[in-house]
Amino acid sequence: MxxxxxxxxxxxxxxxxxxxxxxxxxxxxxxxxxxxxxxxxxxxxxxxxxxxxxxxxxxxxxxxxxxxxxxxxxxxxxxxxxxxxxxQLALLPGLAAFLEQAYQQQIPMAIASAAITFNIDFVLDNLNIRHYFKAIVSADDVLLSKPHPETFLKAAQLMNIDPVNCLVFEDVPKGAEAALNADMSAVVLTTTHQKEEFNHLNNILHFSNDFTDPFYSNLLTDKTLMQ
Structure with missing residues (x-):
């Protein structure tokens, strides 16, 4: 747990x-x-x-x-x-509701991406979701890319949250590895990589295709999670 x-x-x-x-x-x-x-x-x-x-x-x-x-x-x-x-720009199914519920519960959220600011702005502003995030870390803000933990550690620092208390959402093995290197657990969206490609990592809590999985509603309600 x-x-x-x-x-x-x-x-x-x-x-x-x-x-x-x-x-x-x-x-x-x-x-x-x-x-x-x-x-x-x-x-x-x-x-x-x-x-x-x-x-x-x-x-x-x-x-x-x-x-x-x-x-x-x-x-x-x-x-x-x-x-x-x-x-085609759209959030993954279930994510809009998840972001809103987390926001209403005042759970701090951050973007931590290897994308340049130009691309992050493209997503946040066209989808009108910038207000959900307390911190944004782009490729322009770090010296070392994932799997180095700098991107995630900087996001945690900007939110003033201990890294061990942050949960990362990722889709690629190098990103999940960066979370591990930052002492963070991760959830993996299997949009581009299969579950078996993450077998070498021990910090993955869950795999899903999108955010409609019951795991995400439980994440906002349960005090503890099974590992």
């Missing part, structure tokens, strides 16, 4: 919205059409974590682009992603 969390920390992409297919598609087109690559869908998907500059470095090596070129490619990719995804 663990005590009910005092605060919630959300990744965005693949966790609050089911958009990772659109990120992968945008990168694949840039890699292949603009940068002369020949990458398959699965090859691109394997790199879909961390900062945009780190994605470019993992795929093309650290010497291929200048910092200015990485920034330019990053913005170009995000503009392409936003244009294609905007008509």
């Amino acid at each position: 663990i005590q009910r969390p005092q605060a919630f920390i959300f990744d965005i992409n693949g966790t609050m919205i089911n958009d990772m297919e659109y990120h992968t598609k945008a990168w694949q087109r840039i890699f292949n059409e603009e940068l002369g690559g020949n990458f398959s869908w699965d090859e691109v998907k394997a790199h879909m974590y961390g900062k945009n500059a780190e994605v470019l470095e993992r795929v093309f090596g650290p010497q291929r682009f200048t910092d200015a070129e990485k920034e330019e490619l990053s913005i170009a990719k995000e503009k392409r992603y936003q244009q294609e995804y905007l008509p």
Whole structure:
């Protein structure tokens, strides 16, 4: 049994919205059409974590682009992603009600994402959910990306909550690993990765496709949770 969390920390992409297919598609087109690559869908998907500059470095090596070129490619990719995804932009089923209930119960909540501020603003403002969050940590706010715990630790610090009392919502193994490294439990949304891909982690409380699972209503009512 663990005590009910005092605060919630959300990744965005693949966790609050089911958009990772659109990120992968945008990168694949840039890699292949603009940068002369020949990458398959699965090859691109394997790199879909961390900062945009780190994605470019993992795929093309650290010497291929200048910092200015990485920034330019990053913005170009995000503009392409936003244009294609905007008509589909929506919270995962059940999440709108969960956020509202947590907000009414005055449970502190934060965004902690490897996305740049440009993309976080795109989600929060188009869905009108910014008011739910006491803290927002983006790729622009940290030096070290997930699985390093800096992103989640900074979110906890901004909320003034002990990390061990925070519950993280994630969708990728590297993100759940970052939660573990921050001494936080995690819930995994299986939008992009399967349950067995998280077998090496011992901090996962629950897996679900979306937020309609009864686990989430219990999370807001029960004083303790089964681990």
